[in-house]
Amino acid sequence: xxxxxxxxxxxxxxxxxxxxxxxxxxxxxxxxxxxxxxxxxxxxxxxxxxxxxxxxxxxxxxxxxxxxxxxxxxxxxxxxxxxxxxxxxxxxxxxxxxxxxxxxxxxxxxxxxxxxxxxxxxxxxxxxxxxxxxxxxxxxxxxxxxxxxxxxxxxxxxxxxxxxxxxxxxxxxxxxxxxxxxxxxxxxxxxxxxxxxxxxxxxxxxxxxxxxxxxxxxxxxxxxxxxxxxxxxxxxxxxxxxxxxxxxxxxxxxxxxxxxxxxxxxxxxxxxxxxxxxxxxxxxxxxxxxxxxxxxxxxxxxxxxxxxxxxxxxxxxxxxxxxxxxxxxxxxxxxxxxxxxxxxxxxxxxxxxxxxxxxxxxxxxxxxxxxxxxxxxxxxxxxxxxxxxxxxxxxxxxxxxxxxxxxxxxxxxxxxxxxxxxxxxxxxxxxxxxxxxxxxxxxxxxxxxxxxxxxxxxxxxxxxxxxxxxxxxxxxxxxxxxxxxxxxxxxxxxxxxxxxxxxxxxxxxxxxxxxxxxxxxxxxxxxxxxxxxxxxxxxxxxxxxxxxxxxxxxxxxxxxxxxxxxxxxxxxxxxxxxxxxxxxxxxxxxxxxxxxxxxxxxxxxxxxxxxxxxxxxxxxxxxxxxxxxxxxxxxxxxxxxxxxxxxxxxxxxxxx
Numbered sequence: 001x002x003x004x005x006x007x008x009x010x011x012x013x014x015x016x017x018x019x020x021x022x023x024x025x026x027x028x029x030x031x032x033x034x035x036x037x038x039x040x041x042x043x044x045x046x047x048x049x050x051x052x053x054x055x056x057x058x059x060x061x062x063x064x065x066x067x068x069x070x071x072x073x074x075x076x077x078x079x080x081x082x083x084x085x086x087x088x089x090x091x092x093x094x095x096x097x098x099x100x101x102x103x104x105x106x107x108x109x110x111x112x113x114x115x116x117x118x119x120x121x122x123x124x125x126x127x128x129x130x131x132x133x134x135x136x137x138x139x140x141x142x143x144x145x146x147x148x149x150x151x152x153x154x155x156x157x158x159x160x161x162x163x164x165x166x167x168x169x170x171x172x173x174x175x176x177x178x179x180x181x182x183x184x185x186x187x188x189x190x191x192x193x194x195x196x197x198x199x200x201x202x203x204x205x206x207x208x209x210x211x212x213x214x215x216x217x218x219x220x221x222x223x224x225x226x227x228x229x230x231x232x233x234x235x236x237x238x239x240x241x242x243x244x245x246x247x248x249x250x251x252x253x254x255x256x257x258x259x260x261x262x263x264x265x266x267x268x269x270x271x272x273x274x275x276x277x278x279x280x281x282x283x284x285x286x287x288x289x290x291x292x293x294x295x296x297x298x299x300x301x302x303x304x305x306x307x308x309x310x311x312x313x314x315x316x317x318x319x320x321x322x323x324x325x326x327x328x329x330x331x332x333x334x335x336x337x338x339x340x341x342x343x344x345x346x347x348x349x350x351x352x353x354x355x356x357x358x359x360x361x362x363x364x365x366x367x368x369x370x371x372x373x374x375x376x377x378x379x380x381x382x383x384x385x386x387x388x389x390x391x392x393x394x395x396x397x398x399x400x401x402x403x404x405x406x407x408x409x410x411x412x413x414x415x416x417x418x419x420x421x422x423x424x425x426x427x428x429x430x431x432x433x434x435x436x437x438x439x440x441x442x443x444x445x446x447x448x449x450x451x452x453x454x455x456x457x458x459x460x461x462x463x464x465x466x467x468x469x470x471x472x473x474x475x476x477x478x479x480x481x482x483x484x485x486x487x488x489x490x491x492x493x494x495x496x497x498x499x500x501x502x503x504x505x506x507x508x509x510x511x512x513x514x515x516x517x518x519x520x521x522x523x524x525x526x527x528x529x530x531x532x533x534x535x536x537x538x539x540x541x542x543x544x545x546x547x548x549x550x551x552x553x554x555x556x557x558x559x560x561x562x563x564x565x566x567x568x569x570x571x572x573x574x575x576x577x578x579x580x581x582x583x584x585x586x587x588x589x590x591x592x593x594x595x596x597x598x599x600x601x602x603x604x605x606x607x608x609x610x611x612x613x614x615x616x617x618x619x620x621x622x623x624x625x626x627x628x629x630x631x632x633x634x635x636x637x638x639x640x641x642x643x644x645x646x647x648x649x650x651x652x653x654x655x656x
Contacts, residue, residue, distance in 0.1 A: 048074045072167070162226065169211055173197065175221075176214030181540045182363050183399050183469040184260070185335055187253065187328035189321050190367055203250035209234045209257045216264055217590060219538070224265075231261045235270070249329070252281050256332055263336070267593045272340060272347075279333055279349040287330040288355050291323070324371045327357050331403055338406040339543075343413020352377060352407045359404065362397040374400060377407060398451055398469035405443060405476055412436055412484045420487055420496055427508050436484055444477060453526070462533040468540050471530065475523055475547045482519040482554060485512035491612055492557050517561050520554040521568045523547055527580035539584055542591045548580050549597050552604040557612045570609045577605050 043059030049071050050057035058064040062073030162168050177190045188210070196202045212230035215221050238255055255278045262271040282288065337350035359374045360366070372395030415436060419426055426433070450457070453474045461470045487496050488509045495501065501509070527548065555562070555573060562570050581601060588595045 045075065048076050072165070163208060163211065163230070169197075169207065172211035172214040173207075174214070175218045176210050179214070179217040179219070179538075179540065181468060182465070183402060183472045183541050185328050185332045185360050185399055185403065186363065187256070187325055187332050189325060189369075191369070192318065192321060203248070203254065205234055205237050206250045206254040206257075209254040209261070213257050213261050213264075216261055217540075219586070219589065227261070228265070231258060234258055235274075247281050247285075249285065249326070252278060252285070253329060255281070256329065256336075259336060264590055265592060267591075275333070275336055275340060276349045279337065282330055282333050282350075283354070287326050288357060290357050291326070318369075320371045321366075321369055324361060324366055328360050328366075330355065330357060331360050335403060335406060338410050341410070343410050343417055345414065348410075352410065359396060359400045361395045361400070363399060364397075365395065371395075377404060396448075398466060398473045401443075401447060401451065402469065402473050402476065405473070405480065408436070408439060408443065409476070409480050409483070412480055416483060416487050416494070420494065423497055423500055425500060425504060426487060426496060426512075427504055430508065433484060437481070440477065440480055440484070455529075458526075458529055459533065462530055462535040463537065465537065467530070467535060467537045471526065471539070472541045472543055475526060475544055478519040478522045478526075479547050479550060482516045482550065485515040486554065488512040489516060489554065489557050492553065513558055513561065516554050517558050520551040520558075521573070523551040524555075524568075524573060524576040524580065527583055528576035531579040531583045539587065540590075542587055542594055545584050545587050545591075545594050545597055545601075548577070548584060549601050549604075551580075552577060552601050552608070556604050556608055559609050559612065562609065574605055574608055577601075577608070581605070 043057060046057035046059065047061075047063050047066060049055075049066055050063060055065055061075070062071075065071075066073035173194065177186075177188075180186055193202070193210075197207060208230050212227040212234065215223070215227040216231075234254060235258055238251060238258065255274060259271050259274050259278065262268060262274070334350050334352070334355060337348060341347040341349075355377055358376055361371050361374050365372060374395045415429070415432060418424075419429060444452075451470065451473070461467050483494075486492060486494055488501060488504065489495055489512075490498075490501065496504075527544070555577075562568065562573065566572075581598065585598055588598050
C-alpha cells in the first residue's frame with residue numbers, strides 16, 4: 001500500500017551488491033537475504049585469507065574483505081573437518097599460499113633504485129645489501145620454518161599453485177624483462193612473448209624458467225627456494241630422453257635461461273655441462289647460419305616469434321623479429337662459452353669461425369620490432385654467398401660490440417696461455433702481441449661517437465638504462481689490454497716462469513708493466529667516476545666485479561709503480577677502489593659465488609702499497625687448465641697425472 005519494497009518478495013525487489021560477484025564457490029546463486037529479510041550471516045565456506053586471519057568472510061568471489069584490502073581471494077580445496085593436526089596443516093597450507101602470493105606480488109612491483117640505497121653505509125649494505133623494494137615483514141615460520149640458507153621453504157604444491165595464478169606469472173615475466181642484464185644479449189621479444197603467453201601458445205617449460213629467473217634476478221625478492229624449485233623442475237623436464245628426440249627452439253631457449261640461472265646462483269658444474277648440450281643443439285638447428293625465411297613461414301617455434309595474421313605488414317614484422325631472435329639465441333650461447341672457457345681450447349664448445357650470422361642489433365630497436373642490418377663478426381662470410389655488409393654501425397649497440405670484443409679477448413687469452421705454458425720467451429713473439437694490441441686500438445677507434453668513453457658521454461650514460469652495457473664494454477677493453485701484457489708482472493698467477501722473465505729484456509718488461517698499470521688505473525677511474533655521479537641505475541653485470549678484482553691484483557703487484565703524488569697516488573687509488581666496491585658490492589646478493597671475490601678485493605685494498613706475497617705462476621703449477629682466480633668457472637680439479645708437462649709440450653698451430 002505504501003509502495004515500500006518488501007523483503008519477502010525477493011523475485012521482484014531482492015538486490016545484491018553490484019560490485020561483488022553473487023556466485024558461491026560451487027557456482028550456485030547466493031541468497032544474500034534470509035526469508036526474514038535479514039542479511040545472511042552464515043556462508044558455506046570462507047576464503048583462505050579470511051580463514052587465516054579469522055575474519056568475517058562474505059563468501060563471494062572475491063569476498064568483501066579481500067576486495068577492500070586488495071588481497072588475492074583464494075578458495076582452497078574443500079576438505080572435511082578432522083583431527084586438530086589436519087586443521088593445523090590446512091591452516092599452514094592456507095597461510096603459505098596467501099603469504100607467498102603477497103610476498104611475490106610485492107617483490108615484483110616495478111621500482112626505482114634510489115641513490116641512498118645504492119651508496120649507503122656499509123652497515124646498511126650488510127651481506128652485499130640490495131637496492132630492492134622494501135618487502136612485508138618476513139614470516140618466521142612457514143610450513144615448518146626456514147631452510148638452511150635462511151630462505152622461506154615452500155612445499156611443491158604451494159610452488160605449483162603460484163604458477164597457476166596468472167597475476168603472479170605476469171609479475172614474474174615483467175620482473176625478468178625489467179632486471180635481466182641487457183649486456184647478456186636478451187633473446188626474448190617482450191611484446192611477442194606476452195602476446196603468445198596470453199593466447200596460451202608458449203611452452204610451459206619456458207614460462208616456468210622465465211618466472212624462475214625473474215624471481216632470481218629481482219632485488220626485492222629474497223625467497224631463493226621457490227625459483228630454485230622451479231629451475232630444478234625445468235632441468236628435469238629438459239634432460240629426459242623424450243625431450244631430446246624433439247627439441248624445439250623454445251626448449252633451447254629454456255635451456256639457455258637455465259644456464260644463466262645456474263650462473264647467477266651457485267655456478268656449479270651443471271652450467272658447464274648444459275652449455276655444451278645447448279651448443280650442440282644450436283649447431284644442429286643451424287642457428288649459426290643466416291636463414292631468410294619467407295614471412296608466411298614465421299610460426300611460433302620460439303617464444304618471441306608469434307605470428308600475426310591480421311595484415312601482411314605485421315606478418316613481415318614478426319618474421320624479422322623471429323630471425324633476430326634466432327641470431328640472439330646463438331650469440332647468447334657464444335657469450336656464455338667465451339665467459340666459461342677463458343681462452344682454453346679444450347673447454348670451447350662454440351668456435352667463433354663457425355658463426356656466420358650478423359651481430360645482434362640494438363636492443364631498444366629489437367624490442368620495438370625494428371631490426372636494422374648489422375655487421376658480421378669478422379666483417380665477411382666465409383660461405384662464398386654474397387651478403388650485404390652494413391657500411392655503418394648505426395644498428396649496433398654496446399652489446400653488439402661486446403660480442404665482437406669477446407672474440408678478440410679469446411684470441412688474446414690463447415696467445416698468452418701459449419706463451420706461458422710453453423715456456424717460450426715473450427720477446428720472441430713481440431710481433432704477435434703488437435698485432436693484437438693494434439687490433440684492440442682499432443676496435444676502440446671504430447666505436448661510434450655515442451659509445452666512446454669521455455667525460456661528457458659518461459655523464460649522459462650514467463643516468464640511462466644503457467649504463468651497464470656501456471661500463472662493461474669499456475672495462476672489458478681495458479682488461480683485455482691488461483691480459484695481453486700481464487705475463488711479465490712478477491709474482492702474479494698468470495706470469496711466465498722466473499727463469500724466462502730473467503732472460504727477457506728489461507725495456508720490454510717495463511713496457512708491459514706500464515700498460516697493465518695504466519689499464520688498471522683506467523678501470524679505477526671509470527668505477528669511481530660513475531660512483532661520484534650518484535647514478536640511480538643498478539649495475540647488473542658480474543664481469544665488473546671480476547674486472548675490479550683483476551685491477552686490484554695488478555696494482556698490488558705493481559706497487560712500486562704507484563707515484564707518490566697525483567691522481568693515482570696510493571691514497572687516491574684506495575679511495576677510488578673503495579668507491580668501486582661500493583658501486584658493485586650489491587652483485588654479491590644476486591651472484592652468490594662473487595662474495596669471496598669481494599672479500600679478497602677488500603683484503604687487497606687494505607694491504608695495497610705493501611710488499612706482495614708472490615705466488616707460483618701457471619707455468620710452475622701442475623694444472624690441467626690453469627685458470628685464473630675468480631673467473632667465470634667452477635673450481636678446477638686436478639687429476640693424478642696432472643696432464644702434460646709445459647716444457648715437454650711442443651708448439652701446435654692454433655686454429656684460424
